[in-house]
Amino acid sequence: MVSITTDPIDMNAAYRYVSTDSAGAITFFFGTVRDSTNERAVERLEYEAYDRMALTKMQEIAAEACRRWDVRKYTIIHRKGNLAIGDIAVLIAVATPHRADAFDACRYLIDTLKQQVPIWKKEIFEDGQVWVDAHP
């Protein structure tokens, strides 16, 4: 299950969704809004998504993870809109019978999401704003 939402991400709902009797391992990765970038204080973040394509890409990378590892259940939830320090921007949850697969699949999903999924974030500082990674 993949989704993009403007609401706060509910980790309890994600856990209920991925937990399954055949799983012995569940990994969660939370991407959260950090208070600084390169020692510059961040005030908040704005996330923007090309929803249609982002959902398609998230489903593609999830399907690839299911081919590579024994994933029984997964969810990828990405938030968009204005986020404050400490907010959860993304939650990836993976349930597998054994733990190596849960770690490998979860890490693959977040690494590949960051490379391929059309979602953008802007860091807002006290004295300016920067679209992250936009420039060389």
Place this chain on the structure above:
Amino acid sequence: MVSITTDPIDMNAAYRYVSTDSAGAITFFFGTVRDSTNERAVERLEYEAYDRMALTKMQEIAAEACRRWDVRKYTIIHRKGNLAIGDIAVLIAVATPHRADAFDACRYLIDTLKQQVPIWKKEIFEDGQVWVDAHP
């Protein structure tokens, strides 16, 4: 923070404990009770701990993880007593500024816990019981 408890593990309390403004990544590893081992149906598990030494060892491996990676907050919570299918036996949570450290530290903690921490589990099947990994 490390603990051993007979109560159900509270993931929300763990999240509140590890979340911190300097963290951009939080990983959770849940070890859960799987419904089968080598295709044999498991009815439930019993966990037993040498509490004093288990807590000391958990603190030692956590201290080692903090030396190796930039861990800002962590918690290791292990449950003991009778656990049913789907119950959470262990939750490890790690908060770091960047995600590679969160994955590496979390995986180190669960791998090392399983090697060094004096906690034992017995699988109860319909027709017998086995202390896991006790025999060659």
Place this chain on the structure above:
Amino acid sequence: MSNRISVQLFGITREIVGSSALTLDLPQPGQVGELLNNLKEHYPALNGLRSLLVAVNGEYAEADQPIHPNDEIALIPPVSGG
């Protein structure tokens, strides 16, 4: 004969162009590369990006991919989700 296409814009490309979508005429049959050249000419700030891709109907497209009327076109500046 030309092909009027609409391009969706996100993130920094939306700010460079000053709009979340723009319409332009592309010689038919147009290709993704021509579209990119056309846009970079009109909006030179696009050349300063680390990368700039085009998605056609929700999939990343190569420069020689043709663009048809009614295709859903989007500019994809460097992504930074997560």
Place this chain on the structure above:
Amino acid sequence: MSNRISVQLFGITREIVGSSALTLDLPQPGQVGELLNNLKEHYPALNGLRSLLVAVNGEYAEADQPIHPNDEIALIPPVSGG
């Protein structure tokens, strides 16, 4: 002269011995290796374990480590937490 020590037992060692603790006399100064030999002689099923360690005061101990009165001693069969 002997040294009366108490040994805590967990998991399968508790079931083999039939008790969560046992007391035995060890020649003084006793060592971890002597304790293990003594226990394996009295409870031969302990020889069937994949490993059997001794913890002294909450730390894994080598065979030549001395055992003192009032040390907290525990048998550690193969662990399986998580």
